[in-house]
Amino acid sequence: MDKHLVLSILVAAIGAGTPFVFAALGELVTEKSGVLNLGVEGMMLVGAVTGFIAMTKSGSLLLAVVCGMASGVAMAAVFGLLTLTLMANQVASGLALTIFGVGLSAFLGLDYKSFSLPGVNELPLPLLSELPVVGKLFFSHDILIYASFILFAGVSWFLYRTKAGLILRGIGEAPKSAHALGYNVIKIRYMAVLFGGAMAGLGGAYLSVAYTPVWVEGMVAGRGWVSLALVVFATWRPARVMFGAYLFGAITIAQFHIQGLGIEIPSQLLSMLPYLATIIVLVVISRDAKTIRLNSPASLGITYHPEA
Amino acid sequence: MKSVIRLLIPLCAVLLALLIGAGMLLSLGADPLSGYLTMFSAAFGSVEGFSETAVKSIPLLLVGVGICIAFRANVINIGGEGQMVMGALLATSVALTFPDVPSSLLIPMVLLAGAVGGAFWGAIAGALKAWFNVSEILSTIMLNIVAVQFMNFLLRGVMIDPAEVARGTGIPQTMRLSPHADLPILIEGMRMHLGVVVALLVAVGAYFLLWRTSMGFRLRAVGFNPDASRYAGISVPKNVTAALAFSGAMAGIAGAILVFGSESHRMVTDGSSTGFTGSAGFNGIVVALLAGLHPLWSIPSALLFGGMLVGANALQRAAQVPSALIIALNGLIVVFVVSSEFFKKRLLASGRVDAEAREENTLQKEKADA
Numbered sequence: 001m002d003k004h005l006v007l008s009i010l011v012a013a014i015g016a017g018t019p020f021v022f023a024a025l026g027e028l029v030t031e032k033s034g035v036l037n038l039g040v041e042g043m044m045l046v047g048a049v050t051g052f053i054a055m056t057k058s059g060s061l062l063l064a065v066v067c068g069m070a071s072g073v074a075m076a077a078v079f080g081l082l083t084l085t086l087m088a089n090q091v092a093s094g095l096a097l098t099i100f101g102v103g104l105s106a107f108l109g110l111d112y113k114s115f116s117l118p119g120v121n122e123l124p125l126p127l128l129s130e131l132p133v134v135g136k137l138f139f140s141h142d143i144l145i146y147a148s149f150i151l152f153a154g155v156s157w158f159l160y161r162t163k164a165g166l167i168l169r170g171i172g173e174a175p176k177s178a179h180a181l182g183y184n185v186i187k188i189r190y191m192a193v194l195f196g197g198a199m200a201g202l203g204g205a206y207l208s209v210a211y212t213p214v215w216v217e218g219m220v221a222g223r224g225w226v227s228l229a230l231v232v233f234a235t236w237r238p239a240r241v242m243f244g245a246y247l248f249g250a251i252t253i254a255q256f257h258i259q260g261l262g263i264e265i266p267s268q269l270l271s272m273l274p275y276l277a278t279i280i281v282l283v284v285i286s287r288d289a290k291t292i293r294l295n296s297p298a299s300l301g302i303t304y305h306p307e308a
Numbered sequence: 309m310k311s312v313i314r315l316l317i318p319l320c321a322v323l324l325a326l327l328i329g330a331g332m333l334l335s336l337g338a339d340p341l342s343g344y345l346t347m348f349s350a351a352f353g354s355v356e357g358f359s360e361t362a363v364k365s366i367p368l369l370l371v372g373v374g375i376c377i378a379f380r381a382n383v384i385n386i387g388g389e390g391q392m393v394m395g396a397l398l399a400t401s402v403a404l405t406f407p408d409v410p411s412s413l414l415i416p417m418v419l420l421a422g423a424v425g426g427a428f429w430g431a432i433a434g435a436l437k438a439w440f441n442v443s444e445i446l447s448t449i450m451l452n453i454v455a456v457q458f459m460n461f462l463l464r465g466v467m468i469d470p471a472e473v474a475r476g477t478g479i480p481q482t483m484r485l486s487p488h489a490d491l492p493i494l495i496e497g498m499r500m501h502l503g504v505v506v507a508l509l510v511a512v513g514a515y516f517l518l519w520r521t522s523m524g525f526r527l528r529a530v531g532f533n534p535d536a537s538r539y540a541g542i543s544v545p546k547n548v549t550a551a552l553a554f555s556g557a558m559a560g561i562a563g564a565i566l567v568f569g570s571e572s573h574r575m576v577t578d579g580s581s582t583g584f585t586g587s588a589g590f591n592g593i594v595v596a597l598l599a600g601l602h603p604l605w606s607i608p609s610a611l612l613f614g615g616m617l618v619g620a621n622a623l624q625r626a627a628q629v630p631s632a633l634i635i636a637l638n639g640l641i642v643v644f645v646v647s648s649e650f651f652k653k654r655l656l657a658s659g660r661v662d663a664e665a666r667e668e669n670t671l672q673k674e675k676a677d678a
């Protein structure tokens with residue numbers, strides 16, 4: 001394989017990985033606060049359809065992004081109400097959110113079936129994009145991909161370099177102690193859940209507005225679930241989330257190129273690849289129960305009762 | 309009183325969802341009352357309608373019963389879709405291999421093959437959880453996608469109808485399967501077939517398994533408290549795997565029934581999973597949650613959702629209301645059912661709190677006496 005092909009695969013992998021970056025970083029923050037939201041798929045779908053509708057109606061990328069994020073926040077608010085205020089089971093509520101999101105997005109997108117959009121223009125950064133290799137790889141994308149880089153930097157900084165991030169992580173480890181220290185566990189968890197929803201919505205909107213860019217029912221096609229898997233894969237660390245997201249993007253892209261190279265593998269078997277890879281990676285990561293126990297937030301998925 | 313609350317609260321959840329659905333109908337310019345009436349009479353108003361509803365309820369009930377078993381063992385099986393597909397594939401290949409076996413033997417054979425195929429696919433996720441600690445939520449989802457691609461691969465490849473290849477149309481479907489494997493129709497001129505009986509038997513069987521056998525006791529014990537179970541000598545890994553295998557077996561039977569109870573008597577794919585399963589693998593979860601994870605309560609629950617599917621089609625014909633509305637409505641019902649757990653606990657606890665307080669009093673008195 002020549003250098004240009006490898007580079008073009010890597011550039012495409014970054015595009016394919018970006019929906020995962022948004023959704024998985026959002027979910028990472030949610031899980032760091034001790035809440036497991038399985039509704040990522042549903043939130044992404046609703047974000048995708050509202051972003052798409054806003055883009056079709058207004059032609060404004062900004063409005064599309066805002067609408068996608070807002071609808072993700074609205075979905076996450078329902079989840080927060082169920083799990084944080086009504087103290088419902090997080091797993092069941094997350095599943096409910098996904099099932100609801102599948103139906104709601106199909107319903108909202110009825111009039112937009114198989115519409116397509118012109119997509120989002122690439123915006124090569126002056127000077128930086130002319131750097132060899134790195135320029136093409138990191139500085140010749142559309143604006144949303146730059147936003148995902150900034151998001152990564154922001155989340156890493158917030159979680160590990162700010163007091164608020166420390167409190168958030170503390171609440172994920174030991175909510176009772178945080179409560180005893182005077183922090184409002186429920187309020188902070190609400191904010192983490194809503195942030196996760198906004199990012200899932202943004203990931204969905206990126207998919208429908210910039211990456212594909214069409215609206216098809218159920219177009220998120222399991223990406224929300226893969227994002228959840230990526231958080232485990234990354235053992236709850238932002239840098240590894242990025243690595244995992246681009247790795248997954250690369251596997252997705254590679255399947256198209258393997259056929260291009262004239263290797264005779266049926267396309268259906270190739271499209272299993274990313275998902276089989278996910279299972280294998282999960283086996284490798286989870287095999288040692290200690291890895292998971294040491295890295296996952298200690299109160300993940302456990303309902304917190306303030307009065308207890 | 310307790311049982312009244314248990315029954316009343318899910319009903320309220322359904323009613324609340326229907327109320328919001330009425331708002332959605334209004335927003336589409338349809339009259340909600342007549343809309344719901346159309347749905348109800350289409351689904352339950354006539355013998356033909358009920359027969360349709362029963363047929364639509366079969367996969368929902370089977371998957372739902374499987375979910376009951378898995379969730380009782382604290383295993384979250386979201387792999388119903390993939391397990392249905394794998395069950396159907398194995399059952400179809402049995403029917404393709406042994407087309408001349410008489411019905412009385414071939415029908416049990418294909419149903420069993422469905423169960424084995426689904427159980428195998430479920431057991432993979434179970435074993436990964438039991439011995440490699442892999443979250444079954446994630447592995448079952450990934451296995452769903454793998455199974456669908458596997459189905460597309462087989463139905464476009466070795467299992468494709470030779471006539472499709474000869475004609476060059478290449479629709480990914482099998483040939484018309486052996487008529488010996490057709491599920492017999494129960495009432496002349498209607499669609500209700502043997503699958504209904506099978507599904508009901510499985511539901512009753514699951515009830516007995518869970519509450520009348522030591523196997524079921526172990527499954528529930530592992531779900532209730534894995535540590536205590538381990539101390540009692542129950543193998544947690546084995547029972548986790550078994551729970552997913554049972555759950556998958558039932559989804560697999562559902563897949564087989566979808567093939568052999570279909571009007572075309574073929575297995576067909578449109579490339580997506582929902583094209584074959586009709587999302588029953590996911591909606592079965594809704595059925596089980598509404599039924600409070602009880603196999604027998606899953607029967608009316610499945611009929612409700614099956615009826616909604618039939619009603620949705622009627623509504624689409626009568627008032628051009630899109631059936632996506634019904635999917636959203638299903639989601640709303642789950643949301644309300646999940647949130648109603650809170651109120652249920654509250655109401656049930658109000659009785660329990662008194663008892664606990666009394667107990668505490670006696671404890672303190674005993675302490676004081678000592």
